[in-house]
Amino acid sequence: MVLLGTIVNGLCIILGTVIGSFLSRIPEKVKHTVMQGIGLSVSLLGIQMGLKSEQFLVVIVSLVVGAIIGEYIDLDQKLENLGQWLERKIGKRAKGEIAKGFVTATLIFVIGALAIIGSLDSGLRQDHRVLYTKSLIDGFTSIILTTTLGIGVMFSAIPVMLYQGSIALFANQIEQVVPTELMNSFIVEMTSTGGLMILAIGLNILNITKIRVANLLPSILVVALIVTILYFI
Template structure:
């Protein structure tokens, strides 16, 4: 799991660097940096949607996923529970930053395929590439939201660790089609985070997280029926 360890470690390093940079910034600079971060996250969400939607075999699935996932997340009240936990460690808008960080770091092809490739073939290329991207992103996020962004490294380690450990059992099940559908839903969630940071519309992004499970369940049921 050397690739995952490096990935998580660089997020911590980036968070420390970003928090140090933030301390020397005027409030006006922090505000413009948050706007820049919001624009960047929004652009990433749009880019990912444009990249993956043309390859979707089920164009309506992401709509159903967001609807069902939102209902489940709202029922579980995930957004408020998440904020309650985060507020014990920090005040301010860290919860918004952490939810954005978790989405950016975990919901992507590199963060899913990477640990599987590492476990099955010993290839760390995807994870090392992802680690460099996350280093830069964590610096910007921490400069905006503070050192608490480092907590997302724990989530990433558990996320990638799950795929690494379960690679033998699920590698054949994680098809390109499934990755495409999950990436589309993930892109929509990243876009919602960007719009929230910009203050255009405050989305309960954490309540939409269960939407990521719907494509997996749909394809699993479809495969069973097909058998």
């Protein structure tokens, strides 16, 4: 089953959120310190990912162009509107800020090499081991995130499954169209670009900055475009 790894990944995120929601009933003082710990951990993850770039100019240009596109279409506000809609639907059962939990978890779970490599393995060879490993990591991470960011983390399972499922379903076509060297270069630069976005999330969690991270998301598409152009020049 091509989508088995992706489905397991989504279920682990949902299960982790459910477990985390029970653990969220901790004193505010403890929750605040836990949030700071999460912010530091997310920041470190972002730095590690950001340093993987082999062409840092690509990362800079992608973030600048992506930010312009993101601000023009205002993804951050659209995501906030979605979060408010979810809060109205969920009502008093919602714990924390839906949009914040959704954005934070989605970026952490989607951006990185495991999502792409694991999905390609699932699609090409029906080998789900990489996605199983990612599922365990994401499940544990969702527990920690939910204790402070609330049930919005659960909704990140939707874009994760859509993203990884699409790659798995079209894996054969991707392998035929995209040269291996180009794919490897894209993964590296995408990971680095995404890492800086995750660093921004960590800084936001620590209340050091108020970066509209969602408006930087188009940078991923810009990375793909620039890397492709450079490959064929």
